[in-house]
Every structure is written in C-alpha cells, then in structure tokens.
Amino acid sequence: MSTNATAAPVTMEEITALAKRRGFIFQSSEIYGGIGGFFDYGPLGAILKRNVKDAWWREIVELRDDVVAFDSSIIMHPNTWVASGHVNAFHDKLVDCRNCKHRFRADHLSSLDKCPDCGMKDTLTEPRNFNLMMQTAIGPMEDSASRAYLRPETAQGIFVNFKNIYQSSRRRPPFGIAQIGKSFRNEITPGNFTFRVREFEQAELEYFVPNDGNDVRYYDEWVTARKRWYSDYGIRQDRLRFYELTESERPHYAKAGTDVEYLFPWGWGELESIAHRGTYDLDAHMKLSGKDLTYFDEAAKSKYTPILIESSAGMDRTTLTMLIDAYNTETITDESGKESKRVVLRFHPKIAPVQVGVFPLARNKPELVERAHEIERSLRPFARTQYDEGNVGQLYRRQDEIGTPYCIMVDYQSLEDGTVTVRERDSMSQDRVGEQKIRDYLGERL
Numbered sequence: 001m002s003t004n005a006t007a008a009p010v011t012m013e014e015i016t017a018l019a020k021r022r023g024f025i026f027q028s029s030e031i032y033g034g035i036g037g038f039f040d041y042g043p044l045g046a047i048l049k050r051n052v053k054d055a056w057w058r059e060i061v062e063l064r065d066d067v068v069a070f071d072s073s074i075i076m077h078p079n080t081w082v083a084s085g086h087v088n089a090f091h092d093k094l095v096d097c098r099n100c101k102h103r104f105r106a107d108h109l110s111s112l113d114k115c116p117d118c119g120m121k122d123t124l125t126e127p128r129n130f131n132l133m134m135q136t137a138i139g140p141m142e143d144s145a146s147r148a149y150l151r152p153e154t155a156q157g158i159f160v161n162f163k164n165i166y167q168s169s170r171r172r173p174p175f176g177i178a179q180i181g182k183s184f185r186n187e188i189t190p191g192n193f194t195f196r197v198r199e200f201e202q203a204e205l206e207y208f209v210p211n212d213g214n215d216v217r218y219y220d221e222w223v224t225a226r227k228r229w230y231s232d233y234g235i236r237q238d239r240l241r242f243y244e245l246t247e248s249e250r251p252h253y254a255k256a257g258t259d260v261e262y263l264f265p266w267g268w269g270e271l272e273s274i275a276h277r278g279t280y281d282l283d284a285h286m287k288l289s290g291k292d293l294t295y296f297d298e299a300a301k302s303k304y305t306p307i308l309i310e311s312s313a314g315m316d317r318t319t320l321t322m323l324i325d326a327y328n329t330e331t332i333t334d335e336s337g338k339e340s341k342r343v344v345l346r347f348h349p350k351i352a353p354v355q356v357g358v359f360p361l362a363r364n365k366p367e368l369v370e371r372a373h374e375i376e377r378s379l380r381p382f383a384r385t386q387y388d389e390g391n392v393g394q395l396y397r398r399q400d401e402i403g404t405p406y407c408i409m410v411d412y413q414s415l416e417d418g419t420v421t422v423r424e425r426d427s428m429s430q431d432r433v434g435e436q437k438i439r440d441y442l443g444e445r446l
C-alpha cells in the first residue's frame with residue numbers, strides 16, 4: 001500500500017465529531033442540554049490529557065533538580081485575590097446587543113457600531129466591566145463575609161507559599177515551584193470547543209531567581225526549554241509560533257513576555273504564556289499580608305526579593321492542540337489500485353492513549369483469541385494496551401482513528417511458529433516478530 005497525505009487542515013466539526021465518536025471529549029451534562037463552557041473527558045480523552053500533563057510534569061519537575069512539586073487548594077483566602085489584582089482588575093469588557101440579546105467581549109469586536117450576529121446598527125450597549133472570577137460562599141451563610149472565589153489561576157497558591165516551600169525544601173534561588181491544577185474563569189464567550197472554557201487545568205512553573213543581573217538569561221533559557229518541549233512531542237513547527245510581546249502589550253511590571261501560539265482551524269490561539277514578572281507578585285503579597293516573603297541569603301547575610309520567571313500553560317488547550325495537530329486524512333491505494341480514505345491521529349507514542357492494539361485474526365477461533373489475550377496481558381505492564389476483535393479492516397481503522405502507534409495481529413501462523421504481525425500506524429508497514437521479541441521490538445520504538 002502507498003499513502004498520499006493531504007495537507008488539508010482539519011475543521012472543528014471533524015474534531016468535535018471524532019472526539020465524541022471515539023470517546024475523547026463530550027459536552028458536560030449533555031443529557032440536560034449541556035452547560036456552556038464545560039466539558040468532560042471520555043475514556044481516551046482522560047488518558048490523553050493525563051499523558052499531556054505527565055509529559056509536562058516529567059520535563060519540568062522530574063528531569064530537573066531545581067524544581068519542586070506543589071499542589072495548593074482551589075479556594076484561598078479572599079485577600080489573595082485582592083493582592084494579586086484580580087478583584088479590582090480581572091475584567092473583560094462586556095457588550096450586549098439590545099436586539100438579539102447576544103453578548104460579546106468588546107475586545108473581540110472590530111466595531112461597536114453594529115452587532116456582528118444580527119447585523120443591526122446602534123444596538124450594542126456601552127462596554128462595562130465584568131469580573132471573570134467565579135464566586136462561592138463558605139459555610140451556611142451567604143453574605144459578603146463568606147464570599148470566596150474559585151481560583152482563576154494556580155500561580156497565587158505558589159506565591160503565598162513561597163517561604164514555606166523554600167524553607168521546607170531547603171532551596172535557594174535559582175529554583176522553581178511547579179503545579180498542575182484546575183482553574184475557573186467566568187468567560188463571557190466560551191467557545192472553540194475546549195479552547196476557551198470556564199473550568200480548565202493549568203500547568204504553571206514559577207522560577208525564582210536572584211536579582212544579580214542574570215534574570216533575563218533565565219527567562220531566555222525557559223523560552224528555549226519550552227520550544228524544545230513542543231518540538232519533542234512532534235507539534236508541527238509551521239503551526240507553532242513564539243510571539244514576543246512588545247512593551248505596550250506587556251503588563252507594566254514585566255520585563256519580557258512570550259506567548260506560545262498554535263495555528264488552530266480558526267486562527268492563532270495562545271497555549272502558554274512565558275513572562276518575566278519581576279518582583280511584582282511577592283511584593284504585592286508582602287504589602288497586603290504584612291508577612292515577609294523575601295529570601296535570606298546566608299552567605300551574603302542579606303535578604304532580597306527574588307525575581308520571577310513564569311511559564312503558564314493550559315492543559316486543555318495543549319490537549320486540544322495535540323488532537324488537532326495529530327489529525328491526518330490520507331488516501332490509501334491497495335494492491336488492486338482501489339482507493340479509500342483513512343483518518344489517522346499521528347500522536348507521539350508517549351502521548352497516544354493506546355500504544356499497542358492486540359487482535360486475533362478471527363474472533364470465532366478460541367486458540368487465536370486466547371493467544372491474543374495472553375499477549376495483551378503480558379504487555380500491559382510495559383505499555384498502554386488494548387485488546388480488540390472483529391473485522392480486520394475495521395480494527396485497523398479504529399486504532400488509526402485513536403492514534404495507536406502499533407497493532408499486533410495474532411494469526412494462524414502465530415499458532416505454528418510463535419510469530420505475530422506488528423503493524424506500524426504511519427507507514428502501515430508490517431513486520432513479522434517472534435512473540436519473545438515483541439517487548440524489545442516495542443520498547444525500542446515507544
């Protein structure tokens with residue numbers, strides 16, 4: 001067989017249909033009509049997202065000796081959000097159409113003269129501030145004293161714990177603190193599937209560095225490290241850009257900033273932001289709490305406020321990117337010259353929810369079924385495996401569509417000489433491999 005990859009970009013309709021059909025992502029509470037801005041990850045999606053988070057965690061925490069792990073609570077003291085500026089300034093400008101009642105973010109509109117949905121002139125209201133933090137109440141009374149917020153970012157949990165963490169883990173700058181966790185934002189216009197949602201997961205690294213003049217070098221190193229990560233996991237380089245923010249695009253306290261962006265079917269969208277945040281965050285919490293969050297340098301016998309380099313990545317957006325970036329449709333020509341289409345997700349083997357599919361050639365032959373089950377069980381400790389049975393063409397089609405890199409077929413020859421067929425997803429080439437060698441064969445390739 002030969003393949004002829006078509007470069008046509010996938011549409012969001014194709015992605016959402018595949019996500020539902022194969023169990024990657026479902027609309028939340030679908031049986032009640034859904035709820036805007038919330039999604040559920042199905043059996044394969046849950047593994048895919050976990051793999052994305054694990055890939056980040058492995059790189060940022062486990063393969064380094066200068067970053068420690070952290071996991072803070074979602075609800076924090078309300079003053080946290082006063083100090084961070086979220087209570088006063090975490091707003092989007094909201095505009096309503098008086099005619100069709102649709103809502104828009106003012107900064108997403110090219111003009112305020114005409115409603116982009118119903119087309120009526122002069123029906124849009126003046127932009128007004130809308131705070132994006134979700135509120136809840138702690139305890140039985142719902143009054144202003146019990147008001148609390150679901151965190152809109154995970155970073156603040158790290159800042160307020162800076163001293164606890166560096167003292168207990170005996171760290172000194174330069175060192176980092178990493179955490180992955182849920183964040184909530186009451187987005188005015190959630191949309192583009194899981195790109196803009198109201199409940200999402202962030203992976204944040206806060207890297208604290210001494211104020212000895214090397215801060216920009218650390219920032220540059222993190223930008224390079226993050227570039228490497230995306231390329232290691234096979235994200236197409238022509239659909240990824242590292243956009244350096246100009247001075248007017250950055251907050252006043254930030255010395256440098258880069259947005260990592262992917263070219264989605266609707267255009268460029270942010271996956272991650274990398275920022276040099278100066279001492280802004282620690283200063284703000286010291287001021288409001290009255291507590292010291294400086295670092296005491298034993299050698300110099302002096303204290304200073306470390307400078308912060310931040311990398312903040314959205315795990316739902318990265319998972320969606322992996323799904324879109326992996327998506328390929330191909331025209332396959334078989335030996336007789338007959339053409340057919342196949343959809344294949346070319347996931348990196350570490351990201352693929354299923355790494356090895358194992359099937360018997362015929363499901364009504366107990367010897368084949370039993371051998372296939374045995375092989376699948378024996379591989380389980382080493383790879384994410386799945387046993388399946390049915391029509392051979394459909395089995396391959398299903399595994400291609402969920403991005404399984406290798407499929408093992410147990411056939412009659414297997415019963416005679418103990419070999420199986422291993423098919424590789426992208427080239428569709430097949431190798432005959434002895435059962436004893438399967439583990440090594442896959443180990444080298446996964």
Ligand code: ATP
Nearest residue numbers: 185187195196197200270271272273312313314317
């Ligand atoms: P945007 O401009 O798209 O609203 P942002 O600049 O407000 O994003 P940050 O505050 O920098 O985002 O958050 C860091 C990361 O968290 C983003 O790069 C993104 O991947 C993720 N993120 C932020 N808001 C959402 C959301 N509503 N849904 C999904 N992911 C989000």
